[in-house]
Amino acid sequence: MIPLLQHFAQYIKLSDQLKEEITGRVKEQTFKKGMLIHDAGKICTQSYFIQKGIMRLYFVKDGKEVSDYFGAEGEWVNSPRSMMFRKLDHYYIDALEDCEVLVLSVANLVYLFDHFPEMERYARLSMGSMFYQFMERVTSLRFTTAKDKYEHFCQVYHDIYPRIPLGMVASYLGITQETLSRIRAQK
Amino acid sequence: MIPLLQHFAQYIKLSDQLKEEITGRVKEQTFKKGMLIHDAGKICTQSYFIQKGIMRLYFVKDGKEVSDYFGAEGEWVNSPRSMMFRKLDHYYIDALEDCEVLVLSVANLVYLFDHFPEMERYARLSMGSMFYQFMERVTSLRFTTAKDKYEHFCQVYHDIYPRIPLGMVASYLGITQETLSRIRAQK
DNA sequence: ATGATTATTTGATATAGATCAAAAGCAATC
């Protein structure tokens, strides 16, 4: 539970009361490697805070999986649009490794937003950081060679990139597996 | 001033008091076409709400301008990272047309966040929408042809795309001017 | 362990889009 509180504390000051409310509203859960955790056919009603393992956000295009985000220890994973706006989205979530997570339901999240304005601030600030990362990613997708893209990926995911299968990295970067394999070979 | 209040009202309920605080804290300003509004060498301390005209967020790479965002009527433009985290960023802002804007300073924005929790909520929700647009943009940059990218651009910027010079569109999409010109010709 | 899947590497070829170069269109300025 500690890592979760530390996560919030990066952005806001946590009152004892808020700490209790948070810890009282999440529950532990584990998933086996390969398990489908969220199905694109459903509204996403849970957010997963990873204590151990890696979860992946992906969608299917022309029968192939396209990976869009990898969450590891200390990060939240969910289907953002589905979760925020309660609309169906095309994202699936699965476990790339055995995972231990803390689950927070949308209902509980809404409760926290409604009763603790500092939670709104937390959300604003943490989204701000992700926003910036998105801009860097967009920059990296334009005007750069496949090699530059891979290097940017390794930088962003520096502590977990060796744990992610090559094919998934390739689809994340918008290049083919074969090209990525060749890039890796030449280093 | 009305469009600005309508903008906020899309996301939160505006009390009379908040309305007054907002209108009292912005000031009108105009910029001539081509003017540099924000310089990458400085911290961005103002956010611009556009009432008329188009503003552009761009940076310079290898001596060339790379456009990253176009803001039109009813939208905010600023250098997000510089503004949010008070760090230097590489973004410039200029005016693609004569512009009429409302200016809100960071100091006033912070005041509003500190005194009106619903402003934090506004920020969270509006960033959420932009977040989603970013995800779509990332998708459009991967696995798609130059033509698909241009079509996605026209969709996202459907009411202003004819007002944006071709070269800027090309750098926004990460393709060359020449390629974009050829794509336009074949339609 | 052993065979069966699944993931990665390697090779040969094709192609979308980049690059280089120059002409044609437009728009601003005196």
Add this chain to the structure above:
DNA sequence: GATTGCTTTTGATCTATATCAAATAATCAT
């Protein structure tokens, strides 16, 4: 309204990466 400086178009190559195909290597289940 001609002159100057941008912007867009058109044309001829070139190249990074995709695609297709098959061989290894790694992982999983019995």
